[in-house]
Amino acid sequence: MIVGEQKPFEQIVKLIERYRRVLVAGCGTCVSVCFAGGEKEAGILASMLRLEAQKNGRPLEVLEQTVKRQCDMEFLEEMTTKVGQVDAVLSIACGCGIQFMAERFQDKIILPGLNTKFIGVTLEQGEWAERCAMCGDCILDRTGGVCPVARCAKRLHNGPCGGSSGGKCEVGKDRDCGWALIVQRLQKLGELERYAEIIPPRNWTTSRDGGQRKVVREDLKEQGRIEPR
Amino acid sequence: MTEAAAAKKAPKPAAEKTPPPPVVGPVSGLEKLIQSGGFAVTAELGPPKGLDLEAIHKKVGILKGWVDAANVTDNQTAVVRVSSIATAAIMVQQGLEPVMQMVARDRNRIAIQSDMLGATALGIRNVLCLSGDHQTFGSEPGAANVYDVDSIQMLGILKGMRDDAKFAGGTDVEGGRPPLFLGAAWSPDADPAEVRTLRLAKKVRAGAQFVQTQCIFDLAQFKLEMKKAGDMGLLDKLAVLPGIIPLKSAGMAKFMRKNVAGISIPEDVVKRMEGNKDGKEEGTKIAVETIQAVREIPGVRGVHIMAIEWESKVADIVSRAGLKKGPGA
Ligand code: SF4
Ligand code: SF4
Numbered sequence: 001m002i003v004g005e006q007k008p009f010e011q012i013v014k015l016i017e018r019y020r021r022v023l024v025a026g027c028g029t030c031v032s033v034c035f036a037g038g039e040k041e042a043g044i045l046a047s048m049l050r051l052e053a054q055k056n057g058r059p060l061e062v063l064e065q066t067v068k069r070q071c072d073m074e075f076l077e078e079m080t081t082k083v084g085q086v087d088a089v090l091s092i093a094c095g096c097g098i099q100f101m102a103e104r105f106q107d108k109i110i111l112p113g114l115n116t117k118f119i120g121v122t123l124e125q126g127e128w129a130e131r132c133a134m135c136g137d138c139i140l141d142r143t144g145g146v147c148p149v150a151r152c153a154k155r156l157h158n159g160p161c162g163g164s165s166g167g168k169c170e171v172g173k174d175r176d177c178g179w180a181l182i183v184q185r186l187q188k189l190g191e192l193e194r195y196a197e198i199i200p201p202r203n204w205t206t207s208r209d210g211g212q213r214k215v216v217r218e219d220l221k222e223q224g225r226i227e228p229r
Numbered sequence: 230m231t232e233a234a235a236a237k238k239a240p241k242p243a244a245e246k247t248p249p250p251p252v253v254g255p256v257s258g259l260e261k262l263i264q265s266g267g268f269a270v271t272a273e274l275g276p277p278k279g280l281d282l283e284a285i286h287k288k289v290g291i292l293k294g295w296v297d298a299a300n301v302t303d304n305q306t307a308v309v310r311v312s313s314i315a316t317a318a319i320m321v322q323q324g325l326e327p328v329m330q331m332v333a334r335d336r337n338r339i340a341i342q343s344d345m346l347g348a349t350a351l352g353i354r355n356v357l358c359l360s361g362d363h364q365t366f367g368s369e370p371g372a373a374n375v376y377d378v379d380s381i382q383m384l385g386i387l388k389g390m391r392d393d394a395k396f397a398g399g400t401d402v403e404g405g406r407p408p409l410f411l412g413a414a415w416s417p418d419a420d421p422a423e424v425r426t427l428r429l430a431k432k433v434r435a436g437a438q439f440v441q442t443q444c445i446f447d448l449a450q451f452k453l454e455m456k457k458a459g460d461m462g463l464l465d466k467l468a469v470l471p472g473i474i475p476l477k478s479a480g481m482a483k484f485m486r487k488n489v490a491g492i493s494i495p496e497d498v499v500k501r502m503e504g505n506k507d508g509k510e511e512g513t514k515i516a517v518e519t520i521q522a523v524r525e526i527p528g529v530r531g532v533h534i535m536a537i538e539w540e541s542k543v544a545d546i547v548s549r550a551g552l553k554k555g556p557g558a
Binding site for chain 2: 153154155156157158159160161162163164165166167170171177179180183184187192195196198199200201204
């Protein structure tokens with residue numbers, strides 16, 4: 001999932017201070033699962049903003065609405081009425097949701113209430129970690145199912161570097177060395193000989209380096225508009 | 230279509246281009262010495278953090294005659310300094326052979342290849358490919374890192390330019406190939422232990438002709454890894470220059486053991502340091518003894534003395550180890 005974290009409250013207050021009526025827009029998918037931008041968080045944030053404004057004698061009306069996904073036009077449609085009633089929308093979806101909101105409501109101020117962090121997994125309650133850097137050409141088959149792009153601080157493809165120590169990364173003892181994990185796993189699989197293969201320089205055009213990316217599926221396009229799942 | 234894109238689309242001219250003549254080694258003093266069976270001595274020269282060229286001249290003066298070549302660090306510990314290319318070029322002018330370090334942190338493959346052509350044009354021949362310390366440790370922690378390629382891929386690219394007259398993208402190196410003596414780093418004590426020699430093997434296959442190691446204190450461990458490397462057939466074509474760091478105090482030994490990855494310092498070394506009030510003298514003695522011991526290990530073709538900000542120590546160690554008699558000798 002996409003993991004996000006709400007911006008610090010003081011920053012959010014600053015973001016909206018010029019507006020009288022604000023819609024806090026939540027998203028019910030990824031950022032909801034990581035407790036950052038779902039319905040519950042939208043509700044709490046809206047209440048906190050109201051309280052803060054009241055305390056400081058500032059006129060502020062806060063609406064709230066959460067849709068299933070802000071990265072689908074169909075769901076954004078459901079927000080039309082409330083968006084029409086405010087000066088600005090504070091979206092706590094991921095960066096995609098926020099932008100799609102701005103694309104849908106061209107004449108509305110759209111503000112980011114959330115920092116989009118990475119795509120990752122839930123390690124335990126309250127802890128998430130990055131797993132994929134979206135390089136666009138997955139090589140997990142070569143690295144024992146552990147991603148060197150996302151999990152090595154230097155995205156080394158023939159690691160580890162000399163900084164790997166006791167299974168931890170030189171960048172911080174709180175992070176595993178991706179290459180220590182790769183070696184460990186290859187060993188478990190009895191595939192350490194795969195380590196000996198040199199992974200050649202990557203073609204990064206499939207990554208962000210190739211310019212803005214797009215996936216086109218003609219087969220689906222031919223079927224016409226499909227209902228979002 | 231831009232002009233450049235149009236030019237790319239145009240059919241190639243029919244005339245066959247003759248590739249530039251192959252590079253026939255040795256290309257540097259260091260390579261020549263190693264090829265002829267000599268025992269190489271290298272040291273380190275850290276460029277200054279500003280235009281204090283006098284500092285470079287001074288270090289060159291201190292090292293000249295005592296070492297066969299000196300590594301020029303490339304913004305080591307990710308702190309901004311005079312570039313390794315410029316410093317190495319100054320050394321060439323002043324008659325101290327450089328081993329130019331190049332890290333993968335700050336350059337993509339375009340810059341790596343272009344810089345290497347530039348460096349060889351300036352008379353630089355030895356290059357050491359490294360991944361580089363992560364930028365969050367240095368003076369620009371907010372910088373983006375590049376890591377388009379890693380040190381092993383970098384070796385492969387440079388080897389391709391030299392041996393095949395091809396750039397990484399497949400186009401031809403025209404006119405002349407870069408005459409390079411390719412090196413890498415090796416940490417025989419590093420984690421994870423399972424791949425210490427396997428990774429060395431990858432470096433050799435990628436193109437490394439020499440490696441300088443992380444500093445060696447644990448001789449038994451080093452012998453073991455060298456034996457493994459030998460058994461894998463890596464030492465036939467590879468010169469290993471173990472790293473030597475003169476300790477200054479027991480505190481320094483303990484600090485390094487605890488905080489520097491890939492360094493193993495046995496307890497008896499720490500005890501020796503604790504046992505002598507003159508830590509610097511004991512550290513020098515250990516360095517000299519270590520050099521004499523590693524000399525006996527098959528595959529060791531020299532030593533790399535890292536006296537960080539203590540360049541003046543190098544001459545003393547080299548002379549006490551009986552390696553060289555100094556300038557003019
Ligand atoms: S190799 Fe690429 S696609 Fe696969 S997990 Fe890593 S970053 Fe993601
Ligand atoms: S310590 Fe491991 S994860 Fe960290 S940069 Fe080095 S190889 Fe990559």
